[in-house]
Amino acid sequence: MTDGGVFVGGGGADYGVPQELALKYGNRHGLIAGATGTGKTVTLQILAEGFSSAGVPVFMADVKGDLSGIAAAGSEAGKLHGAFTERSNTIGFDLSYRSFPTVFWDMFGEKGHPVRTTVSEMGPLLLSRLMGLSEAQEGVINIAFHLADKEGLALLDLNDLRAMLRHVGEQADQIELEYGNVDTRSIGAIQRQLLVLENQGGDKFFGEPALELSDLIRTDSSGMGQINLLAADKLMSSPQLYATFLLWLLSELFEELPEIGNPDKPKLVFFFDEAHLLFDDAPKALVDKVEQVARLIRSKGVGVYFITQNPADVPDGILSQLGNRVQHALRAFTARDQRDLRRAAENYRANPAFDTELAIKEVGTGEAVTSFLQAKGVPGIVERTLVRPPQSRLGPLSAQERAQVMAESAFGTKYDTPIDRESAQEILAQRAEAAAQEAAKAEADAQAKAQAPAARSELEDSFDGFNNARRYQPATKTARKTQARSGRSDSVMTTFGKSLARQLGTKTGQALVRGVLGSLFKSR
Known part of the structure; x- marks a missing residue:
């Protein structure tokens, strides 16, 4: 030197x-x-x-x-x-x-101390290279990154990227006019490559704290x-x-x-x-x-x-x-x-x-x-x-010598323990849960409305009252006994009244009434 x-x-x-x-x-x-x-x-x-x-x-x-x-x-x-x-x-x-x-x-x-980065920092180009994606699949990855930025969703680890790809697939019809066709087969192929990447150790590489x-x-x-x-x-x-x-x-x-x-x-x-x-x-x-x-x-x-x-x-x-x-x-x-x-x-x-x-x-x-x-x-x-x-x-160093060097390092407390903060996966899960609860509430309200009696107008209530008044109400056993006793004591008057009513419907009956009444008045 x-x-x-x-x-x-x-x-x-x-x-x-x-x-x-x-x-x-x-x-x-x-x-x-x-x-x-x-x-x-x-x-x-x-x-x-x-x-x-x-x-x-x-x-x-x-x-x-x-x-x-x-x-x-x-x-x-x-x-x-x-x-x-x-x-x-x-x-x-x-x-x-x-x-x-x-x-x-x-x-x-x-x-050694873990080396991590986030999915966002890696970017769509290098991720596509890492997974060996086709041009169409790389296009889907780019759409996922763009929507994540637009909706404020942090892509930190592979679970976040998986959740974001599902999100893109669920609204493929809505985003097609703005971003182009999103083929669900491409999303499925990317998900399979993410599984391969995870098996290779990518799940340990993507996360926080980032280097x-x-x-x-x-x-x-x-x-x-x-x-x-x-x-x-x-x-x-x-x-x-x-x-x-x-x-x-x-x-x-x-x-x-x-x-x-x-x-x-x-x-x-x-x-x-x-x-x-x-x-x-x-x-x-x-x-x-x-x-x-x-x-x-x-x-x-x-x-x-x-x-x-x-x-x-x-x-x-x-x-x-x-x-x-x-x-x-x-x-x-x-x-x-x-x-x-x-x-x-x-x-x-x-x-x-x-x-x-x-x-x-x-x-x-x-x-x-x-x-x-x-x-x-x-x-x-x-x-x-x-x-x-x-x-x-x-x-090489022995395992004990390497461990000693790592123990003396100032970076152990900073990088050795992973951090899992709220990101795309958690936020999208919360949105899905809120949407499910809202849908369940709307369905319950609809069922309750279908089972409840319909509102009635005043005219319908009036007709019900009239019909109830005309409807025959059978008497109870006690009432029938009372009516029977009352009928026996009033049978003479009842017979007379019925005969009188029949005659009132005829001219002879009418004359009779007038004669009777007239004689009554005269006698007074």
């Missing part, structure tokens, strides 16, 4: 001039490539050490599980100490073992850059989830960090291991987005370094932006391998001292062909380089 750069290696009779990566060009991105077993992991480790020593925070994924040793100092008792000492003497490197400030992260929360990027860009009390190490050995069993997560993180850095132009050193260096996973079967829209981010994030002080087996794994539009390169050996066993080897050699500024293509083919483990940006950003001449040994431990 020099004042202005990260020492990588070189020197000795069989190698060129010492090689270092200039800090002021550290944000111009880079490439570490080479076949399996050629030393890419060690190169990644020594670059992380160099940036950390210069006060630059680092984020990298531990794909094979052997980078955690960067949190512990190397040891003279190590089995490679003799070889490291010999190499250091060859290249003129003062080897002093030391540890580096490290924070462990893990999407599953097992080997704050400021917690990645830190230095310790001595000014060394914090090394953020993502445990990715288990994550690699879901390669699409791994690639999408790193792309999301890169996109978030691009969106949130301010423009700072060309700083003296990077604000953060981002190592993207197994980079080919990002581009395998990726749609053009996604590749264009990666290219845009890689091109523009440089001015925000972020350097992105892709680690892969073959430079051909990286699209040309992105490969052309990678100014700092470390090329380990490539094996040319097939015709395709030979074409890739020639292509890799053509990407370097030629050195008249040796054949670049032959050098890439012949370099051994721990050796590389390197080229770093020099004054005014001009690519340096390619050199054969003996990579320096690491100062930290080469190999």
Whole structure:
């Protein structure tokens, strides 16, 4: 490590001039490539050490599980100490073992602090890529996100997205004219892909508290850059989830960090291991987005370094932006391998001292062909380089050592316990319950109204009174006895009255009445 750069290696009779990566060009991105077993992991480790020593925070994924040793100092008792000492003497490197400030992260929360984000922050494009959706299905996802924003529904986890998709399906007829056709079959296909994503561990990734990027860009009390190490050995069993997560993180850095132009050193260096996973079967829209981010994030002080087996794994539009390169050996066993080897050699500024293509083919483990940006950003001449040994431990920490590092971390209380606040799922469930209660009340009111007697008018009441007055009411037994006794005592008068009534209906009867009455009056 020099004042202005990260020492990588070189020197000795069989190698060129010492090689270092200039800090002021550290944000111009880079490439570490080479076949399996050629030393890419060690190169990644020594670059992380160099940036950390210069006060630059680092984020990298531990794909094979052997980078955690960067949190512990190397040891003279190590089995490679003799070889490291010999190499250091060859290249003129003062080897002093030391540890580096490290924070462990893990999407599953097992080997590090949980890394979470929300569904809203991931966005429809990356989610569609993550689930491998078709164009029509991606359109449905976009509609769901738009309606969630419009109705103020927070999409935090996968349950929220499921609830929102059901909501979209239930009102498909209403939204068709404004947003286009929503096919319920597309919603069903998305729901199935969400189940697959959940089984891969996506349910642990989506939620709160979400990762704050400021917690990645830190230095310790001595000014060394914090090394953020993502445990990715288990994550690699879901390669699409791994690639999408790193792309999301890169996109978030691009969106949130301010423009700072060309700083003296990077604000953060981002190592993207197994980079080919990002581009395998990726749609053009996604590749264009990666290219845009890689091109523009440089001015925000972020350097992105892709680690892969073959430079051909990286699209040309992105490969052309990678100014700092470390090329380990490539094996040319097939015709395709030979074409890739020639292509890799053509990407370097030629050195008249040796054949670049032959050098890439012949370099051994721990050796590389390197080229770093020099004054005014001009690519340096390619050199054969003996990579320096690491100062930290080469190999993984034990479970107890990892647990100790995590216990001393300041982020445990912030991220280890998940939070489940009210969001789309709860709000939509409340709406559905309120609608169900309202429907039940309306149905009960309708049934009560149907069973109650109808309102009656005054005219109907009058007719009822008249009919009741005419209706025959049978007498009780006591009343019949009273009527019988009364009938016997009044039988003479009754007979007379009935005879009189009959005669009143005739002329003779009328004359009789007049005669009787007349005689009565006369007698008076």
